[in-house]
Amino acid sequence: MMQSPVCELLGITYPVFQGGMAWIADGRLAAAVSNAGGLGIISAMNANAEYLRKQIQLAKSLTDQPFGVNIMLMSPFAAECAQVCIEEKPAVVTTGAGNAGRFIPDWKNAGIKVIPVIASVAMAKQAEKAGADAVIAEGQESGGHIGELTTMTLVPQVVDAVKIPVLAAGGIGDGRGIAAAFMLGAVGVQMGTRFLVAKECPVHQNYKDMILKAKDISTQVTGRRFGGNTCRGIKNQFTRDFLKKEFDPETTAESIADLGAGTLRKAAVDGDVKNGSVLAGQISGMISKEQTCQEIIQEIMQEAETCLKGAEKWVK
Numbered sequence: 001m002m003q004s005p006v007c008e009l010l011g012i013t014y015p016v017f018q019g020g021m022a023w024i025a026d027g028r029l030a031a032a033v034s035n036a037g038g039l040g041i042i043s044a045m046n047a048n049a050e051y052l053r054k055q056i057q058l059a060k061s062l063t064d065q066p067f068g069v070n071i072m073l074m075s076p077f078a079a080e081c082a083q084v085c086i087e088e089k090p091a092v093v094t095t096g097a098g099n100a101g102r103f104i105p106d107w108k109n110a111g112i113k114v115i116p117v118i119a120s121v122a123m124a125k126q127a128e129k130a131g132a133d134a135v136i137a138e139g140q141e142s143g144g145h146i147g148e149l150t151t152m153t154l155v156p157q158v159v160d161a162v163k164i165p166v167l168a169a170g171g172i173g174d175g176r177g178i179a180a181a182f183m184l185g186a187v188g189v190q191m192g193t194r195f196l197v198a199k200e201c202p203v204h205q206n207y208k209d210m211i212l213k214a215k216d217i218s219t220q221v222t223g224r225r226f227g228g229n230t231c232r233g234i235k236n237q238f239t240r241d242f243l244k245k246e247f248d249p250e251t252t253a254e255s256i257a258d259l260g261a262g263t264l265r266k267a268a269v270d271g272d273v274k275n276g277s278v279l280a281g282q283i284s285g286m287i288s289k290e291q292t293c294q295e296i297i298q299e300i301m302q303e304a305e306t307c308l309k310g311a312e313k314w315v316k
Contacts, residue, residue: 001013017169069094120154136168169189174194179303199293207271228253
């Protein structure tokens, strides 16, 4: 069975994190992933402390395994959600969309491991200096908010730049991706899109069906013209309308800033996959079936072990 330093660090069976997807990654999904041996993660998204506390307590009622919380630092509720984590003590806090430095000391004093999601070497060094226990290096192949570097180029550079463990994310959806991540120097992976079609995932079935029907070229990046809110999702009427507006010569950064507000909820919760934002990664075209979290993790870990053991045929 594959083990890594992140398994020892967190007390999990497999080096697989589930991504903290807004409007999707709730306490039930997190518990299912953790029960399957990975690290389930609850998304605090833009919700308040009351919502997050309920989801943490739900996860605690469904699993006795470690799980985490993802806090989006640009949320107006980030500080109160940070405090909820201190009180409820999930095993891990992952962070995105900002600098977690001001929260890290209090989380660590509460016995929580802190693992920021980063998109550059500079961000990784900053997280290490602030006291992070590990980092998740996320390439632009991922769904949702993305940076500029690919996973293949980002991960080894981050591994070389910091001394703390590095996990890889972005474009990883099967055992081959996990094996590749380990060869790049990572000690684990984070996957979001693959868990979108987990049977325990609460996302609307219309959203799941978009993933299951996707091809290799089915995703589209929006928000690149002005930066700051660059996202990857499945091509649909929303992405077409967004891009038309984004590259209109009359459009300003201010006028486009709110164009995507509420559209993820529209797709993920209401099932409007025409006018909503169906955030998903480039591995969507590799996914063809719904499975339980247990089946997903068992399958990808078996694939990874087979792939790594087979690597000997290339080395004489």
